[in-house]
Amino acid sequence: MANIDYKKCPQNDKFEFAFIGRSNVGKSSLINMLTNHKGLAKTSSQPGKTQKIIHFFINNSWYLVDLPGFGFAKISKTMRAEFSKMTKDYLLKRENLACVFLLIDSRIEPQKIDLEFMEWLGENRVPFVIVFTKTDKLKSLELPQKIEIYKKTLLETWETLPEIFITSAEKKIGTEELLDYIGKVMKIV
Ligand code: GTP
Ligand code: MG
Numbered sequence: 001m002a003n004i005d006y007k008k009c010p011q012n013d014k015f016e017f018a019f020i021g022r023s024n025v026g027k028s029s030l031i032n033m034l035t036n037h038k039g040l041a042k043t044s045s046q047p048g049k050t051q052k053i054i055h056f057f058i059n060n061s062w063y064l065v066d067l068p069g070f071g072f073a074k075i076s077k078t079m080r081a082e083f084s085k086m087t088k089d090y091l092l093k094r095e096n097l098a099c100v101f102l103l104i105d106s107r108i109e110p111q112k113i114d115l116e117f118m119e120w121l122g123e124n125r126v127p128f129v130i131v132f133t134k135t136d137k138l139k140s141l142e143l144p145q146k147i148e149i150y151k152k153t154l155l156e157t158w159e160t161l162p163e164i165f166i167t168s169a170e171k172k173i174g175t176e177e178l179l180d181y182i183g184k185v186m187k188i189v
Pocket of ligand 2: 027028029066
């Protein structure tokens with residue numbers, strides 16, 4: 001189910017979990033990993049593949065939502081400018097949105113656009129967690145270092161850290177942790 005307007009999304013009587021992040025970060029790949037469907041969400045090495053709000057109904061009980069990637073248009077630098085109204089509307093107004101999964105490429109240093117996006121989520125009281133992607137591309141010693149750097153950067157503006165997940169769609173790392181977390185949130189929300 002693909003939509004460009006949050007009002008046209010499926011009935012909002014089930015919890016949903018939205019996946020967002022810079023274009024090419026691996027959102028669609030992660031969704032395929034979680035659902036165990038290789039071709040469910042279309043993946044591509046070309047940025048900007050997902051341009052709609054796409055709902056996947058999981059286990060007859062909750063929705064997983066693939067949102068368009070942000071930050072691939074080189075024209076504007078700040079998140080505010082690049083972040084489309086469609087996604088913003090969705091994040092602010094979708095009542096059954098239980099949690100946003102912000103995907104971050106584990107290989108790169110903290111990016112302004114991601115940090116600004118987190119601030120925006122915080123200001124608007126949208127619950128979120130961080131999901132590091134493509135960890136298979138890092139050497140085993142590099143990964144903890146990168147995460148540490150990220151945490152340090154976050155602690156410059158945040159009092160408490162959000163939940164952090166380590167994943168690799170390539171090596172199928174993190175499925176259980178993410179699904180457990182989703183189950184837990186559905187029980188307490
Ligand atoms: P948009 O929809 O364009 O915003 O991209 P996306 O975030 O959905 O990324 P997508 O899942 O299409 O993946 C982008 C590229 O990264 C593809 O070439 C994937 O094969 C690759 N990729 C995604 N996840 C991983 C991973 O865990 N490990 C490795 N090595 N490559 C990955
Ligand atoms: Mg995608």
